[in-house]
Amino acid sequence: MPSSAATNSAPSSNKLEATRLDESTQSLKSDDDPQLGLFNQVYDWLQHEKTRRMTRKARQAEATAANSIAVAEREPRPPAQDHPSESTFSLDKLEHILLQFAGPRNLHGLASHRLPRLPVRRRPKGLRRGSASESDYTDVEAPVPNVEAVLDNTKTLAYSSSIAADNDTTSENSIKRSKDLEAWMVFKREIVRLVHTLQLRGWRKMPMEKSDEIEVVRLSGAMTNAIYVVSPPKHFYNLNQKAENGSSTLVAKKPPPKLLLRIYGPQVDHLIDRENELSILRRLGRKNIGPRVLGTFSNGRFEEYFEARPLTFKELRIPETAKQIAKRMRELHDGIELLEEEREGGPMIFKNWDKWVDRCEQATTWLDKELESPQNELKSATEPWRRRGYVCGVPWAAFRKAVDHYRTWLIASCGGIEQIKRELVFAHNDTQYGNLLRMEPATQSPLLLPANEHKQLVVIDFEYSSANVAGHEFANHFTEWCYNYHDEERPWACQNRFYPTPEDQRRFVMTYLTHRPSVTGGVVSPLSTPAMRGGTGSAITPLTLDDCTEASNQQTEKSIEDDLEAEVTRLMHQTRLWRVLNSAQWVAWGIVQAKVPGMEEGIAEMNAASSDASPENGHDDKTPTAKSPTPVDTEAEEEEEFDYLAYAQDRALFFWSDLLALKLINPDDLPPPMVEHIQKRVVDY
Template structure:
């Protein structure tokens, strides 16, 4: 007969065996449910993606189908929410179950299914945009959003019933245009399934707030806000639904004239790279002529703020973080400065526009038309005939490359630059109390840089030149929004403080490394950024050595600052030439497109529109004669900016005064910036 101790041991083994069997059975059941859960989610995801791709292919042939056809699909958000809830329950139980092998097992399964799910996402996916990996492209929809009737800065509020019978027909049409515009916005965000916006039913589209922001010259930018009194979602008692309102969205609609200026696909790729570094706003979804972005509770800087010493320091620090934080791709560095590429890409269109404009200025009917067209009264856009300006740019470019140590040395100095740091592209975050952004070390991070349309590889000097020149502009001036006020260009002291702040700031994400431009070449002379120190001075006093070390470091920093200021001075004329071309390319003048078409047809020996003409440059939209008076004057901008170019060439002795018209030289000298 077994002893009591033996009996106890047998019973313990039996209990442990039953417990192990129970645990094995539970693990088997858990794995089955977990596998089914992710299989079901993957199956539904793939089905939605296939349906969306089919719909997209079906609508690409007819734009009317794209703009007028239904974008929204049957709402499966309740089913998706139930699956997500089940997954959370399984995860929570597995991680808290004591003594279970499920904790490690479920993490392995989750990781495996996560990889599978991310591989399944592809362009055009309609999954929630906040669920995608940072490397995956944002969801997109083949739809066109027409904002041609909603470019005013008012009119996008909640729809109010018009009771005044005397309301003008124009007001009624304006209200109808905004209602149509907002309805299309809701349809697109439903299609993209932007986070939280499925709570806004289509019938409440008129109640969303849409406000156009000012400051963007190549886009129309809006803030989209959900209805103030959004009804609670309809759910059963067992379903948990967040009552948090949908987030505000930034809506960006591309300008109709800028496809030949900006490569939108390349821009989106750059924005995805920046997203990995948490730089700039996150792209939530795209459509044919625009995109939705993350909205920041912030405001753009003002022209006055840009010149404030403390703000200037913060901009310099953010600029250093961008340059050091985003590595250039090999092809970007090998491609050389983007400013050269931009000029080469835009110059043929400039040639067409300026050839026609110059001929018009020399034509017999110019004086008669000048009364109604101010550009005719101002004379040559480039101050001289186009061929003289183009030749001057080409000669200056050759000098710039040679004086910088050659194209290979320029490539070595390149950094990832923003290239458009005007005040409207710098937002000031307005944090709540107790925010980390209020700490002294983080104050510069209150600045958020947006609009990376022109971001690319350029030299630091080019970036500084562009930013310093933007100190001279106020794009909100009611009478002269295009004008450059050379008198408020940064003084030598202001430039020195900006560049020294840039150089001494050590971004945390760069590990304290200096930018690739550490040894700029100025007129063939290399300036070493941080030269080795000779501490063997024969002195035995430690304080004397430290003093000499500090002095040597100060001298090295001073030399580096002055070298970059000189580099800025050298590249400033190229920056001006680029923006002159930018203004010319976007110019809209009555009769210009027709005149260019006739000129090209005559040159190619054909009177048929387009036949024999290999030119594929996009033309302006019709109706340019009906421009609003408040439209930006691109030709006036180009003509005013070219004075900066000629001033730099004259002050650097790259052109002789006698080679330019006397009135032009007199005008340039009155506005000359010699530093």
């Protein structure tokens, strides 16, 4: 083991020089002065370089001591003379120059400034004992900080920060505005309290009294959660307690990074396994795919914020953008290896249906009974869903039977469940335009190169990600071409005319198949391309150059083209088949998300009646009891624009139209008005 002298071998003169430099610059503070900016950069580099070299010398001394026993029997080489190296002398000389520059006579009016001393922080192999927070470091293997706390946003759902900040006391709604503003300020303070508890990097040093100055903006378009961008105060200062005259001064500091705050929706317990989602996010984090999770709490989490904008409804249909999405989709499918249990578990779409169907059956059964009740016509004046008829187009029992039969038929058509398992990939399963961000690179960024343009796209929101076949991923994405969730009148409507044409689909699938991700050592960044793996069933063998004749080369090229064309045709057919079940899945999703007055109480009464009617007067384990309704602010609920029940009903028509087009049901099996409506909007490709 090295002696203490070996680990603290810096000359005492260096310590004296550093002390003098600290004393002479004690009154400096950061501002926009170019001289001071240069001074800070050189000084920080100097301290970093000196510390690095001292550490390297200490390690060398330790290694020498550790090896001394092994070489004791050999004649040792004469030790080197302990003279400062030329590079060390140069650093000392540079420090002396800085000392002269920092002298009071040479600062030319900068004597009132204080030089910020930043400690040199090295990335540890693991979290060091006594470290303030796991989130201080970018080591993706480190555990994400978690706190058992609930962030209540129910009183802020009806407005954004800009509305809440409008303190117009002359308005007729001044009392409500005052109430809203107070609720918004409480929400901000709770956010700051939460980031303090999680000790998120940069944010933990922000005083609580500054919480009113943070900016919190709710993003629109999130379907399952409430999403906010949390920005620090525009002018971020820390209080300096070490001024020479004993007074405190404000020192400008680098503001903390923006945060993405995600608060889970009230109904998502029926939809999403949060533990599994966080496990997937950790796997993605190891590949640097998607935003990093910074901290979690009981009903939400904080994530890394990307300087990017979501795509728009129209951008999905731009051919070049569609190609870029296809490339990123291929990189995701090949970049994340499925776990053995994921592949053995089969397609996630089957799991989702099996997980949601009981809750969906409870809700839809009650809705169907309400539609058939004598009071329906009277209540329909204030409840529009009652005027639209059955949510699934037909009674629930008929819809569920059709889904079950189609699932059996689909498995047989795809070669059996084992063949389906072999074709599974890690899929996103929710590639709607709001989950696709376009990075906004700075000038001269490599992302601006034509070959890298597709890497500007970043996929977010992996809540539904898991194993599925590529055809299902295509079907889900192509169907999202039909939805404009920002439509002012009907954001829930499926606009079938926008479904990609066969030519659009072929171009997308061809781009997916011919895109060859480059090898990057097994690590993927949001802006890079992951290593390509086999096993997806969709790879095309590349053409190799050898000494074959020209005729042989032409034959090989023809064979590759034929294989590629066959694979495109196969995947397009697979997409067509999985689109039906994809629609059924989102019908169930919409029903589970729906909030209808009296529904929770009605489900509870049905379950109680069913339990009382049971021969054993017991509970049927196959039918879970309804959870108590989640409290929702009534004013916020009135402001909610998206009609989940209308979405489910409209998507059910897509399901039935596909079954009719595939001739798997007869038109006589459906109500004539519904068949007539379907025939006007059928997508038979």
